[in-house]
Amino acid sequence: MIKQRNITLIVVHCTASRCTSNLTPEALDSMHKRQGFVECGYHYYITKDGTIHHMRDITHIGAHAKGFNTPSIGVAYEGGLNAAGRADDTRTDAQKQSLEILLRFLLLTYPGAKICGHRDLSPDLNHNGTIEPCEYIKQCPCFDAATEYLYLVES
Numbered sequence: 001m002i003k004q005r006n007i008t009l010i011v012v013h014c015t016a017s018r019c020t021s022n023l024t025p026e027a028l029d030s031m032h033k034r035q036g037f038v039e040c041g042y043h044y045y046i047t048k049d050g051t052i053h054h055m056r057d058i059t060h061i062g063a064h065a066k067g068f069n070t071p072s073i074g075v076a077y078e079g080g081l082n083a084a085g086r087a088d089d090t091r092t093d094a095q096k097q098s099l100e101i102l103l104r105f106l107l108l109t110y111p112g113a114k115i116c117g118h119r120d121l122s123p124d125l126n127h128n129g130t131i132e133p134c135e136y137i138k139q140c141p142c143f144d145a146a147t148e149y150l151y152l153v154e155s
């Protein structure tokens with residue numbers, strides 16, 4: 001395992017897509033590239049079936065949490081909006097299992113790192129001109145990641 005960055009934070013996101021639609025890793029990658037990123041802004045992406053997709057090398061700084069990208073890793077799950085398009089914890093059981101496995105793995109690699117949800121980072125409003133994928137939804141990741149995974153950090 002290569003660890004060239006000093007990682008102190010793992011940020012959980014949702015894609016703000018409806019649980020009734022599908023967003024493939026390829027589509028997510030294209031979406032972010034259209035927004036001007038060189039590659040997908042997240043490092044890992046967990047689709048509804050629970051598959052963990054490696055999107056951006058973890059040795060590269062991500063583009064997922066303005067002001068917090070340098071010391072962090074970005075993990076996103078597919079969904080976050082219910083069928084009606086409202087913010088909701090739409091994680092499937094498979095996604096919950098995979099997210100926990102991935103977070104455990106990352107904490108082993110980067111001991112001492114904290115886990116939080118994107119919304120916990122109070123997006124800075126300095127209007128620096130960068131449009132980030134997750135700013136579309138302030139509730140991201142639509143559940144309380146810091147509280148739910150506190151036991152992983154403390155164990």
Ligand SMILES: [Zn+2]
Nearest residue numbers: 013118134140
């Ligand atoms: Zn986000």
